[in-house]
Amino acid sequence: MSETRILIVDDHPLFRRGVRQLVEMDPDMTIAGEASNGAEAVEAAGTLELDLILMDLNMARMDGLEALRQIRSNGVDTRLVMLTVSDADDDVVAALRAGADGYLLKDMEPEDLLARIKEAAEGKLVISPQLAAILAGIVSGGRAAPADALSSLTSRELDILRTLARGMSNKMIARRLDITEGTVKVHVKNLLKKLGLRSRVEAAVWAVNHGVS
Amino acid sequence: MSETRILIVDDHPLFRRGVRQLVEMDPDMTIAGEASNGAEAVEAAGTLELDLILMDLNMARMDGLEALRQIRSNGVDTRLVMLTVSDADDDVVAALRAGADGYLLKDMEPEDLLARIKEAAEGKLVISPQLAAILAGIVSGGRAAPADALSSLTSRELDILRTLARGMSNKMIARRLDITEGTVKVHVKNLLKKLGLRSRVEAAVWAVNHGVS
DNA sequence: GCGTGGCTACCCCCTAAGAGGTAGCCAGAT
DNA sequence: ATCTGGCTACCTCTTAGGGGGTAGCCACGC
CATH class of the missing domain: 1.10.10.10 (Winged helix-like DNA-binding domain superfamily/Winged helix DNA-binding domain)
Structure with missing residues (x-):
């Protein structure tokens, strides 16, 4: 199979660069494009051939949640994972309700993050471990550690x-x-x-x- | 019962000779072998029929602590007493934690040393008096390293x-x-x-x- | 000035650890 | 009678861990 094409959306050029470097450590994945705000992301999602979108939440011109909504309302069902610093319950819930396929925190360990990105590209729902508890009550398929x-x-x-x-x-x-x-x-x-x-x-x-x- | 067979491990031939002379003053004990470093000690511990090992700590090719660990990890439970110049807390603790049955200092009086060796061969835990305080701390504090x-x-x-x-x-x-x-x-x-x-x-x-x- | 301790970084070398897989044996369940 | 789960044992492969060493830099104290 060909390599996974990814769009990275974040308003910090340096962060994009870091993600690019991380992702392209894996020979099966490539960064097919970059966007620095939600509007550009919506545009790119409609034109590029993409397998996965990594989206920041807090951006200037259009935030990630709104961009996600517009992308979905444009009929684009490319897999999309939020990659953000916010661990607020509301943000997590809203993103998943709006059709995100995952929600990852930026402070994850890089190799862990890379693994999650791969899983997301493969179709899994990926959530940062810290948020698993929140998700347990909302999503049925959550993978929290069993109490027993x-x-x-x-x-x-x-x-x-x-x-x-x-x-x-x-x-x-x-x-x-x-x-x-x-x-x-x-x-x-x-x-x-x-x-x-x-x-x-x-x-x-x-x-x-x-x-x- | 037959005589106690002892292995003396030290990198100084003269010291080994002194110990041999001391030990063999007692008709019930004999030096069954000598080793000049840890590696030889591990080898000897696995092949000789031994009742007790007297082991120096500071040796060139493999130190006494490592030799002790290897001996124990080889499943050999021959009684083993450290006989060294080091009165450092760490060394005492490490030796006992690694499975030593005693820890004696080389500057002991010969007849005192001989008595302790006999006790060790009989199954007692022998410790130089100077180190009693350290040991007390270990025993009362359960397992683990020195209090500080x-x-x-x-x-x-x-x-x-x-x-x-x-x-x-x-x-x-x-x-x-x-x-x-x-x-x-x-x-x-x-x-x-x-x-x-x-x-x-x-x-x-x-x-x-x-x-x- | 000099030495010392702490932090950093690198070298080599070897063993430990962990992820896959296959497989035999046995007991209890169906 | 067959299946399943548990325990055992082995295989390969790759990375992680830990011991030894040297060394530069810096701050502190003497």
């Missing part, structure tokens, strides 16, 4: 988590539980997925904070 | 620790603090040493338990 995450773990996974949370390496855990290191890795991998975490460090902190011991 | 470990950290190291304890990778920390990943690694390395910990996972758990946030 602990009970979803098998007893073996709990064994591993408890040991991991004492700072043990996979090898030490393996020796202690008398299984191979490879098997420990499998359990760690699975429990990370179940808990929605990304590393054993997060798992250890999670375990301590949830009284797993 | 936190205050020994520089402000930058605290920055790193706080961020690390949120599960961030070195790369993420670097981006957040606007330094290179290499520099983050340096700080992590140093704070691990100061806290007597062995991995970022232990550091994260330590941070949570000590309210570093």
Whole structure:
């Protein structure tokens, strides 16, 4: 398949440049155009061949929300993700109601942001983690970490988590539980997925904070 | 029962000779082997039939602490006593945390040293009197580093620790603090040493338990 | 002036960690 | 009888982590 063509809309040239650099680190994505305000975005959305629009909210001539509305009312259904500093509930809700396919905060980690942009291009609804709670009550498909995450773990996974949370390496855990290191890795991998975490460090902190011991 | 077989690990041949002479004054003990560095010690610990290892800390090819860790991680639980000139808190704590069964200073009186070695071979935890205070602090404070470990950290190291304890990778920390990943690694390395910990996972758990946030 | 500690950055080297995948075995459920 | 979930074990591949070292710059204290 050909590369994903993206329009970046933001009134700060430097920010656009940063996003361009980030996005084009991925060989499958390219910045097909830039716009510095909502009006230009509406224009570009109607003329360029686009797969995804990254839109700022706060812009001078026309803000992102209004631009989104005009784009949609022009019958353009290009995927569009808000990329902004505002974490206000109202902004999030309004953007999604107006037809945004995602809402990301500018202070995300770059590689995380890049991953979300890719997901958005693939058709997923992407939301910054901090906003997941807000979204839970509004959108049905929200992906917030389940409160009963602990009970979803098998007893073996709990064994591993408890040991991991004492700072043990996979090898030490393996020796202690008398299984191979490879098997420990499998359990760690699975429990990370179940808990929605990304590393054993997060798992250890999670375990301590949830009284797993 | 048969005589106690001891491995002496020290990079000074003369010191080894002195210990050998001292130990073999006791008819129930014998020096079953000598090693001049940590690597040799790890090797010997895995092959010789031993009851006790006397290990120096400061050695060229592999220091005693690392040798101890490797021995333990090889699943060898032979009793092991550090025999060194260092009376630094950090060294004592690290050795005991790494699984040492004792920590003796080289400037002890010979007959006193011999008595302690016998005790160690019998299963006791032996500590040079001068270090008793340190040990008391460790035992009462549960696990973890010296009481003033936190205050020994520089402000930058605290920055790193706080961020690390949120599960961030070195790369993420670097981006957040606007330094290179290499520099983050340096700080992590140093704070691990100061806290007597062995991995970022232990550091994260330590941070949570000590309210570093 | 000089040394020291703190922060930064880089080097090399090796191991640990994590994401994929396949697969065998077993117990409990259907 | 077949299926499913859980536990085990192995594979490959890539990145992350951590130990060792050197070094420049700066601020502080002596």
